[in-house]
Amino acid sequence: MTATEVLAQADCVQFDLDDPLRAFRDQFEIPEGVIYLDGNSLGAKPRSAAACAERVIRDEWGIGLIRSWNTAGWFDLPTRLGDKLAPLIGAGAGQVVVTDSTSINLFKALASALTIAEQNQPARRVIVSERDNFPTDLYIAEGIIGFLDRGYELRLIDDPAELSNVVDSDTAVVMLSHANYRTGNLYDMSTVTAQVQERGALMIWDLAHSAGALEIDLVGSDADFAVGCTYKYLNGGPGSPAFIWVNERNLHLGQQPLSGWWGHARPFAMEPGYEAHSGIRRFLIGTQPMTSLSLVECGLDIALAADMGAVRRKSLALTDLFIDLVEQHCGEFDLKLITPRDHADRGSHVSFVHAEGYSIMKALISRGVIGDYREPGVLRFGITPLYVGYVDVWNAVDVLRDILENKAWDTAEFREREAVT
Amino acid sequence: MTATEVLAQADCVQFDLDDPLRAFRDQFEIPEGVIYLDGNSLGAKPRSAAACAERVIRDEWGIGLIRSWNTAGWFDLPTRLGDKLAPLIGAGAGQVVVTDSTSINLFKALASALTIAEQNQPARRVIVSERDNFPTDLYIAEGIIGFLDRGYELRLIDDPAELSNVVDSDTAVVMLSHANYRTGNLYDMSTVTAQVQERGALMIWDLAHSAGALEIDLVGSDADFAVGCTYKYLNGGPGSPAFIWVNERNLHLGQQPLSGWWGHARPFAMEPGYEAHSGIRRFLIGTQPMTSLSLVECGLDIALAADMGAVRRKSLALTDLFIDLVEQHCGEFDLKLITPRDHADRGSHVSFVHAEGYSIMKALISRGVIGDYREPGVLRFGITPLYVGYVDVWNAVDVLRDILENKAWDTAEFREREAVT
Numbered sequence: 001m002t003a004t005e006v007l008a009q010a011d012c013v014q015f016d017l018d019d020p021l022r023a024f025r026d027q028f029e030i031p032e033g034v035i036y037l038d039g040n041s042l043g044a045k046p047r048s049a050a051a052c053a054e055r056v057i058r059d060e061w062g063i064g065l066i067r068s069w070n071t072a073g074w075f076d077l078p079t080r081l082g083d084k085l086a087p088l089i090g091a092g093a094g095q096v097v098v099t100d101s102t103s104i105n106l107f108k109a110l111a112s113a114l115t116i117a118e119q120n121q122p123a124r125r126v127i128v129s130e131r132d133n134f135p136t137d138l139y140i141a142e143g144i145i146g147f148l149d150r151g152y153e154l155r156l157i158d159d160p161a162e163l164s165n166v167v168d169s170d171t172a173v174v175m176l177s178h179a180n181y182r183t184g185n186l187y188d189m190s191t192v193t194a195q196v197q198e199r200g201a202l203m204i205w206d207l208a209h210s211a212g213a214l215e216i217d218l219v220g221s222d223a224d225f226a227v228g229c230t231y232k233y234l235n236g237g238p239g240s241p242a243f244i245w246v247n248e249r250n251l252h253l254g255q256q257p258l259s260g261w262w263g264h265a266r267p268f269a270m271e272p273g274y275e276a277h278s279g280i281r282r283f284l285i286g287t288q289p290m291t292s293l294s295l296v297e298c299g300l301d302i303a304l305a306a307d308m309g310a311v312r313r314k315s316l317a318l319t320d321l322f323i324d325l326v327e328q329h330c331g332e333f334d335l336k337l338i339t340p341r342d343h344a345d346r347g348s349h350v351s352f353v354h355a356e357g358y359s360i361m362k363a364l365i366s367r368g369v370i371g372d373y374r375e376p377g378v379l380r381f382g383i384t385p386l387y388v389g390y391v392d393v394w395n396a397v398d399v400l401r402d403i404l405e406n407k408a409w410d411t412a413e414f415r416e417r418e419a420v421t
Numbered sequence: 422m423t424a425t426e427v428l429a430q431a432d433c434v435q436f437d438l439d440d441p442l443r444a445f446r447d448q449f450e451i452p453e454g455v456i457y458l459d460g461n462s463l464g465a466k467p468r469s470a471a472a473c474a475e476r477v478i479r480d481e482w483g484i485g486l487i488r489s490w491n492t493a494g495w496f497d498l499p500t501r502l503g504d505k506l507a508p509l510i511g512a513g514a515g516q517v518v519v520t521d522s523t524s525i526n527l528f529k530a531l532a533s534a535l536t537i538a539e540q541n542q543p544a545r546r547v548i549v550s551e552r553d554n555f556p557t558d559l560y561i562a563e564g565i566i567g568f569l570d571r572g573y574e575l576r577l578i579d580d581p582a583e584l585s586n587v588v589d590s591d592t593a594v595v596m597l598s599h600a601n602y603r604t605g606n607l608y609d610m611s612t613v614t615a616q617v618q619e620r621g622a623l624m625i626w627d628l629a630h631s632a633g634a635l636e637i638d639l640v641g642s643d644a645d646f647a648v649g650c651t652y653k654y655l656n657g658g659p660g661s662p663a664f665i666w667v668n669e670r671n672l673h674l675g676q677q678p679l680s681g682w683w684g685h686a687r688p689f690a691m692e693p694g695y696e697a698h699s700g701i702r703r704f705l706i707g708t709q710p711m712t713s714l715s716l717v718e719c720g721l722d723i724a725l726a727a728d729m730g731a732v733r734r735k736s737l738a739l740t741d742l743f744i745d746l747v748e749q750h751c752g753e754f755d756l757k758l759i760t761p762r763d764h765a766d767r768g769s770h771v772s773f774v775h776a777e778g779y780s781i782m783k784a785l786i787s788r789g790v791i792g793d794y795r796e797p798g799v800l801r802f803g804i805t806p807l808y809v810g811y812v813d814v815w816n817a818v819d820v821l822r823d824i825l826e827n828k829a830w831d832t833a834e835f836r837e838r839e840a841v842t
Contacts, residue, residue: 031483065465100525255564
């Protein structure tokens with residue numbers, strides 16, 4: 001498919017009919033009249049979620065009560081879900097836990113990585129990241145640097161191409177988002193990891209905008225740590241607990257300073273001294289929110305039933321289509337594509353900058369086309385191949401064209417800023 | 422009421438009839454045939470929980486999708502619930518957030534306290550706590566000490582009475598559980614806080630085993646930091662997010678190193694540099710599990726409708742009754758009370774040590790009397806006055822007597838250890 005071939009909605013109808021992932025859409029509930037292009041911020045609700053929540057609340061909490069730690073498997077849930085998630089990110093069993101938030105997991109990963117680096121190469125005091133990395137990742141690094149107060153600094157690149165020039169013999173750790181939250185730029189995980197490690201630094205990946213959207217091979221690329229999100233492309237529910245993966249060679253090196261009861265070797269012996277569990281469980285801290293944690297399984301089960309290669313192919317086809325249609329139908333409206341055109345460099349969302357981006361997105365949402373807005377001026381459209389189709393993309397661009405053509409965004413209502421955007 | 426007055430179950434029937442909190446029991450669902458004496462580990466389920474979960478999952482997630490950050494008030498939920506919880510712990514508006522786990526919140530409180538102490542009195546390098554404090558609190562302190570690696574040490578007292586001898590000019594911070602998880606020993610918050618602060622140290626309270634069970638006055642006692650749990654006496658649901666309170670004078674001193682996006686002054690400006698929010702929101706980190714977080718409100722609404730003074734009076738009456746009945750009916754079975762008899766020194770649970778405590782508790786649970794077991798040999802019975810009655814206590818002790826008299830605990834089934842107890 002190239003740009004010139006797509007001329008009518010009818011073509012997209014046929015693409016949907018031919019789509020091998022078409023049936024997955026029925027496993028989600030998307031509200032009537034909504035084209036949901038924000039699964040990269042909060043994934044849609046699996047149909048199975050209601051029954052799962054009812055089971056946890058009515059049976060496990062209401063009837064099982066405290067007994068559910070054993071009888072409902074609460075104690076093993078973070079590791080069991082971690083093992084379930086593992087194949088989606090190219091990890092092995094016993095290497096992943098689903099727990100806490102991405103920010104907290106990044107703190108654990110970065111703290112562990114720094115304490116490993118200090119043992120081996122104590123002179124290295126630089127953490128390299130991207131200025132355009134998801135802000136919370138940079139904030140967490142700042143927090144650790146200030147708290148440790150022993151000469152660490154954060155060195156930020158402005159462009160992915162600068163990486164090879166910046167990582168040097170001062171670099172302790174490199175931490176990057178696999179797919180950039182704003183532009184959708186995708187790093188080549190194996191190449192970058194090898195480059196970083198060749199220079200003696202440790203590599204941490206944030207998979208928030210890639211896990212569940214494309215094939216990931218953490219073990220194959222031999223990264224050091226990874227964290228990620230379950231409520232975006234993995235459809236775990238609002239704010240569902242995040243995950244952390246640790247390369248087995250790093251598990252017993254360094255320190256995970258958030259050493260809470262669940263990471264202890266013998267949590268129920270109630271000993272006053274901490275001894276970390278020998279496995280990935282040492283990256284757990286305290287009691288997890290069981291209702292939200294249990295809901296993660298609904299999204300994981302759907303993702304595991306899909307072929308991640310087919311998901312990636314459809315994602316690229318849909319983002320290609322989105323870009324092509326915007327260029328065909330909205331070419332005169334000053335939308336600037338900031339997402340890479342090359343497949344190898346692109347995650348699963350498409351972003352355009354427009355001076356009136358904020359108001360345009362509000363107008364789109366009022367018409368049922370839900371993407372989101374990110375500063376500065378970025379209209380972001382996330383493609384979750386499991387529930388977004390070709391006609392959805394065609395219709396979304398058609399609404400966008402209509403809004404731009406009629407300046408429908410130019411109203412007081414759409415100009416007014418809301419608390420959260 | 423004294424021990425000699427309670428002779429028959431019929432007396433307890435009358436106490437229940439006269440109980441001003443009796444109606445609250447109807448707001449909870451307790452399984453048929455269960456006497457639930459483990460609300461200090463996981464509180465029972467409010468009847469309103471099912472409808473709350475359905476609202477969050479069906480409407481807010483399923484229909485509102487990403488829009489619910491604004492339309493369902495997700496963004497304000499941690500602070501709104503914090504303001505709601507505040508009167509239950511003697512805190513003011515804008516001083517509390519409901520977020521993360523108790524262990525993580527303790528990390529934030531202790532890290533902030535240490536960085537405050539370092540500015541004012543850099544020579545102080547001792548953290549004082551109790552050897553019998555809840556283990557995760559000690560593990561978190563160990564984690565911070567090891568990570569900072571600048572000469573901190575943990576000094577543990579073996580008896581509450583030692584405190585005044587141990588806190589000295591080396592002490593940076595004292596952190597204690599208000600009610601001890603094992604013995605139920607209750608500290609006098611005002612007296613201890615004053616004593617600690619007179620010696621120049623900062624005071625952190627863990628309210629996990631007291632919030633919701635008795636009157637607490639954080640502002641009145643002028644403590645420095647407090648953390649606590651919402652899933653015990655506050656009935657927030659399994660693993661529901663915890664809370665943190667910060668004395669306003671400490672808010673802008675020190676550093677909260679878990680600086681994630683939600684603690685930023687302008688989280689949606691997506692700036693690369695961290696600037697902490699001016700208020701309590703700086704103690705937030707990353708995205709919260711909205712389903713579990715929302716459920717906290719069901720338990721809070723019930724607690725707020727009760728008079729905490731009446732809750733405390735009933736708690737003391739029921740724990741008195743429990744102790745008296747055990748002494749009357751089980752006097753010959755080597756149960757050793759480890760909970761203080763003095764009202765001022767007692768939280769809301771009663772604990773006995775017995776060499777066969779583990780098997781006895783399993784036998785009790787098999788008969789529907791759900792308490793829990795804690796090493797070493799501790800049978801723990803939690804009293805949540807909102808749903809536990811006088812007849813419940815009478816019946817529980819009657820079952821205990823029967824199990825002890827007939828050595829019903831002495832079977833292979835009850836001797837076998839389970840993963841979680």
